[in-house]
Amino acid sequence: MEQTLRQAAKNQQVSVMAENLIGSEIIKLAGEVKEKIAQGEKIYNLTIGDFDPKIFPIPTELKNEIIQAYNDGETNYPAANGVEPLRKEVARFLKEKQGLTYDANAILISGGARPLIYAVYQTIIDAKDKVLFPVPSWNNNHYCHLSSAQQMVVETKPENDFMPTAAELKPFISEANLIALCSPLNPTGTTFTKEGLSEICELILEENKKRGASEKPLYLLFDQIYWVLTHGETKHFDPVSLFPEMRNYTIYIDGISKSFAATGVRVGWAFGPQKVMDKMRAILSHVGAWSPKAEQEATAKFLKNDVAVNAYLVTFKNRINKRLVRFYEGMQILKAKGYDVDAIPPQAAIYLTVKFDLIGKTTAEGNLLATTADVTAYLLNEAKLAIVPFYAFGTSTNSPWYRLSVGTARSNEIKALFSQLDTALAKLS
Numbered sequence: 001m002e003q004t005l006r007q008a009a010k011n012q013q014v015s016v017m018a019e020n021l022i023g024s025e026i027i028k029l030a031g032e033v034k035e036k037i038a039q040g041e042k043i044y045n046l047t048i049g050d051f052d053p054k055i056f057p058i059p060t061e062l063k064n065e066i067i068q069a070y071n072d073g074e075t076n077y078p079a080a081n082g083v084e085p086l087r088k089e090v091a092r093f094l095k096e097k098q099g100l101t102y103d104a105n106a107i108l109i110s111g112g113a114r115p116l117i118y119a120v121y122q123t124i125i126d127a128k129d130k131v132l133f134p135v136p137s138w139n140n141n142h143y144c145h146l147s148s149a150q151q152m153v154v155e156t157k158p159e160n161d162f163m164p165t166a167a168e169l170k171p172f173i174s175e176a177n178l179i180a181l182c183s184p185l186n187p188t189g190t191t192f193t194k195e196g197l198s199e200i201c202e203l204i205l206e207e208n209k210k211r212g213a214s215e216k217p218l219y220l221l222f223d224q225i226y227w228v229l230t231h232g233e234t235k236h237f238d239p240v241s242l243f244p245e246m247r248n249y250t251i252y253i254d255g256i257s258k259s260f261a262a263t264g265v266r267v268g269w270a271f272g273p274q275k276v277m278d279k280m281r282a283i284l285s286h287v288g289a290w291s292p293k294a295e296q297e298a299t300a301k302f303l304k305n306d307v308a309v310n311a312y313l314v315t316f317k318n319r320i321n322k323r324l325v326r327f328y329e330g331m332q333i334l335k336a337k338g339y340d341v342d343a344i345p346p347q348a349a350i351y352l353t354v355k356f357d358l359i360g361k362t363t364a365e366g367n368l369l370a371t372t373a374d375v376t377a378y379l380l381n382e383a384k385l386a387i388v389p390f391y392a393f394g395t396s397t398n399s400p401w402y403r404l405s406v407g408t409a410r411s412n413e414i415k416a417l418f419s420q421l422d423t424a425l426a427k428l429s
Helices: 002-011 025-038 060-071 084-098 113-124 140-146 166-175 194-211 244-248 274-287 293-304 306-336 372-382 411-426
Strands: 107-110 130-135 150-155 178-182 219-223 250-255 268-271 341-343 351-356 401-405
Touching (some): 025 372, 060 293, 084 268, 084 293, 107 274, 113 140, 113 178, 113 219, 113 268, 113 274, 130 140, 130 166, 150 166, 166 194, 178 194, 194 244, 244 250, 250 274, 268 274, 293 306, 306 341, 306 351, 306 411, 372 411
Parallel strands (some): 130 150, 130 178, 178 219, 219 250
Antiparallel strands (some): 107 268, 250 268, 341 351, 351 401
16 A cells, blocks of 8 residues: 555656746745855845845835734725725826826736736736747746746847847737736836837737737736836836827736835735726636735825825935945946946846856866856855846846846945955956
């Protein structure tokens, strides 16, 4: 009997999807960093697309509203599409902050952005349908795998701030069923220009005109979860504001996770064509991916508090921008010293795009840095700097570009970080 059970366990199969689901490169790197920290090493961990709550806490008013909601017993199931007060406040927030007019019934609340993105894929994509997306970008390859979609990948260029262009997308657009875009972009922190996004929208509108009513439309998933966090002269542009007729084809992804440092609060929202939103709601109601009711009620009350919202955003954005600027300036100082490094000026989000073009260099011990993985390991081991290579976001493995996140960066440590980085780079030949 025991032998039979062992043989049954050995022969047990899982789905092809589950068997072939690949792990996250970011999580893998995070594990290495965590191990070093556990061993007592001082690591400047700038890998995480998150916030240290000791540095960037959520708004006090939001925290107090969450506590009050639990005290008031808001612990039962919420409505499948989100509680009505929150959907109404999101609609008002979008109208006042972004100029977008959507009915509360066209807004879907969920436990952060991830279930919503998953629901978009499941709603739009049939097996073997094609999804067009640029790289670097976050997680589109995994969502394609989960939905049995075929990927059409366009690798973007640094001269375009790694934002896709209409010319790059045009050769594939007639085959696509969904285009997945993000602005401000994770991992780069860069954004679409008005002209760049307009040209892509024109392509989508033209393609849908060709398809007519008998074919499935070409939809646009537009992830704008970082849109509030623009810096300096940067402005956020979105499809429907540019072309009202894009309303029929655009599904927006948004929420409080990044704009209010509330990644763990799990309140996200999507909005778009009513039929699409209704089907997404149906899918998520079976998954049970709703945001907790107390957090929903609290977020509704917080968003209503315009004074608190605006005050928080001014301070929050200023503190993020100062860190991004300091890291950018530090990279430019190293570049001026002759090191093969660079950075794109900060535009938005919590990310800085940095370049370490060190493949082919030799360490003081005579070891050749032959791959991007070697460079990443050298920065971690020698400079104690942990950042994420762009190949973790789908680019070619020899890309010298990295994502640097400031959500956990302490201002008083930046000078020491660059001193250590300078020393590590000086050892290479």
